[in-house]
Amino acid sequence: MDITGNTVFIPGATSGIGLALAVALRERGNTVVVGGRRTELLDRIATEHPGIETVRIDTADPASIEAAAKDVLARFPAVNVLITMAGIMxxxxxxxxxxxxxxxxxxxxxxxxxxxxxxxxxxxxxxTLPNATIMTVSSGLAFTPLKITPSYNATKAAIHMLSESLRLQLADTAVEVVELEPPAVQTDLIPGHAENEQAMPLDEYVAEVMGLIETQPGAREIQVERVKFLRYGEARGDYDQVVAAVNAH
Structure with missing residues (x-):
């Protein structure tokens, strides 16, 4: 994925990693469209971040996804990057x-x-485009489970394997499949997590992600250093110790 010159649609970007990534991509010269359920948040983003476009979408509703996609494709026919950011934990x-x-x-x-x-x-x-990118969003918890969030862990593991499979299927096209794998980041994904001192500061995380996109444009997985502890426990042979550490608090 190129760092600039794209038209990027990020559903689920009204806060947290999604919004911070939208702002960073806009600053790098991309056209950015963010999507979310709450129109008041979309209006606030449009006011506070001139140049970022918005569209209402509820990613739990198939009809809303279909309508939003038609809207985005009609208003921004050059859209060539989709970042599937929306998620709950x-x-x-x-x-x-x-x-x-x-x-x-x-x-x-x-x-x-x-x-x-x-x-x-x-x-x-x-x-139909000369280059395009689907960026999925999994998690370090796709590879090391957090005891208190079983369904979240399972869904992110599913996204990892979906990404791997789509990359194989779309290898005969110009569509890249890139998997973003965040560690624990200070956001409101679950109550109180934005104040979690053990989580990575949001601005630090997005800055490292942008650096990786710029220096590794062909990367299949976007992994900041902090997530590798979770991502590669099994490969290193210390999986049990990683699981214990993640669930110690």
């Missing part, structure tokens, strides 16, 4: 199904079906 207790089942189903809908439907909405258009 919920604490679950699997001892009792009534305490986790609804949460698990919502997590799968947003974190797995959402990206699948988004990719389906853009992949034919992308294949």
């Amino acid at each position: 919920r604490v679950e207790d699997w001892h009792r199904p009534e305490s986790f089942l609804e949460s698990a189903e919502s997590t799968v809908t947003t974190n797995v079906l959402g990206p699948i439907r988004l990719i389906a909405a853009f992949v034919e258009h992308f294949q």
